Amino acid sequence: MQDCLFCKIVAGEIPSTKVYEDDSVLAFRDIDPQAPEHILVIPKAHIQSAACVTAENSAVVAHIFEVISELSCKLGFAEEGFRVVSNVGARAGQTVPHLHFHVLAGRDMTWPPG
């Protein structure tokens, strides 16, 4: 989608620090990390948010969670624990309207988040 930051990252028009890529999913380091490990995992196809997941496009979400599991082992934080967050809409703090899952690790997590 034109003018979507994460679609531009998928297209290689904006650089990113990739940690995983396949045909349908990309994972890269957040530019403003909120934890020692802060990865964003996104579908390559544009889906606006978790509120726009349907029977037609939900397979990629299942695949994203396989990728998150794989990355947690590869990057070494599966054992210690980590947090997965997806903000939906401005009120929840979504600033990029392309579905993404924050994967945060390497520090104690508090709830509710600050």
Ligand code: AMP
């Ligand atoms: P959210 O606020 O939930 O929509 O998350 C968007 C995330 O994208 C934020 O954590 C930003 O730091 C991150 N972000 C914005 N621009 C970039 C970029 N060019 N590369 C990597 N992460 C980015």
Ligand code: ZN
């Ligand atoms: Zn997009």
